[in-house]
Amino acid sequence: MPAGGRPTMRSRRLGSTLRRLREAAQLDQQQAAEYIAGSKAKISRIESGQVAARPGDVRLLLELYGVRDPDVSQHLEQLARNANKRGWWLDYVVPDGFGDYVALEEEATHIRSWQPLLVPGLLQTPAYTRTLVEGNPNITDSAVIEQVVKLRQERRRKVFDAGTRLSAVVGEAALTAPMPYVETHRDQLADLLDAARCSHVTVQVLPTAEWQATRCAASVFVMLSFDGEWSPAAVSQDTQDNIVVAEANEQIGRYASAFELLQATALTPSKSQELIREILRSLTEESAAS
Template identity: 50%
Template structure:
């Protein structure tokens, strides 16, 4: 049984991938069970993520299913090894009160390619410490100083996904999220400067969707898509909220969100134009914010 007595997002990913390869090979669960010298019930539990498959069983199943891509073997065997691995976020009790958020951070940590659309806020992986503090100060929930410090520490750890692990990150941000007044000029300028600096990394693409692109901006509320291998199609879609996260893994949902994201990218400024836009936005921070420093 995966840690915590419930399917983990990693065990679900592994199970879903193995099921896809089995069905593509036109084999039933009994064939797989006999090949690994197990039971049909075990295959069923593996494919639903209820139990973690051993790397050796994963290898045997992929061989039976006729999979030849060695990258698939490496990725799925690693997923099997990591299914019960303790994540760094478990050191933050406040963060794991919501299982959906733990799943979201797991996806973010494991992803090789992350795509984010955000019309209202700065995407989580781009938020500065003072920006997250400002957001928490506006919350209807009263947060203790310890909870604020924990939230900042979590953001710092999450930023390593693109700053250290090298995951590809592409974000489309609607103009108002960048230009609308923030609690202070200092918070605003430092947040824009951080985005500007991160956007120049080789593994990062930031595009600004002009406020005039109203139709594109209203195709969907914010979302994040994740890939875990070389395949271009997303393998999970999530909505990250203040208190929870909702995860979608249905292929139809992912195809729809992938199409929306490409529409947003086409309507947005190019990455170079977006850098110029952010530089100008730093100069044009509203005078009203100066008084709040």
């Protein structure tokens, strides 16, 4: 049984992939069960993520399904080994459901983010995050605030160290809205420019005047792709109390269309960097004049 007595994101991803490969091979669960000397119920539990498949069983199933790509085999066997692994984020205070999202984020090979009013979390500086959290009336404990800051920076470090592709569309208001501390604002814009120069990071700014695109998009969402695939396989949205992750193809398709519209309407990456530099220069001049 996966850690916590319920399916983990890793076990669900592994199970859904094995089910897809079995169906592509035109085999039923009974045939798969016989090949690994197990039961049909075991295959059902593996494919639903209720139990984590053992690496040996994964190896046999991939052999049965005709999967010959060593990279695919290695990845799925590693996923099986990690299915019950305790997440590093459990050392932090996290809201319900957030741990599942972080597990997905860590496994993602492409992350697409739309944020109309704030700098995306994975692109925030510690001071920027701290300023946001300090303004949250639901978080008053200074120790919890620091936990949130450290968790966000650790997520950022892992994504950047892994070279995960990150495509962010940010509303112009997120960059121009006044902040309590000008230095925090300037440092955040400078850091955003540095991140945008990374080969695996794309930042596009959606001008405030392009309200039509924002009208057609959800307020905030993040899409995740896995295993080097271009198409997103999960999408998350913040709610008042937690993060909701959707994996239904129909839902994901709607968000993918919205993100394509946002990207097409936003400034190009180079023009976006020019605008960020312009906003940063204006802040610096205002600060010097005051």
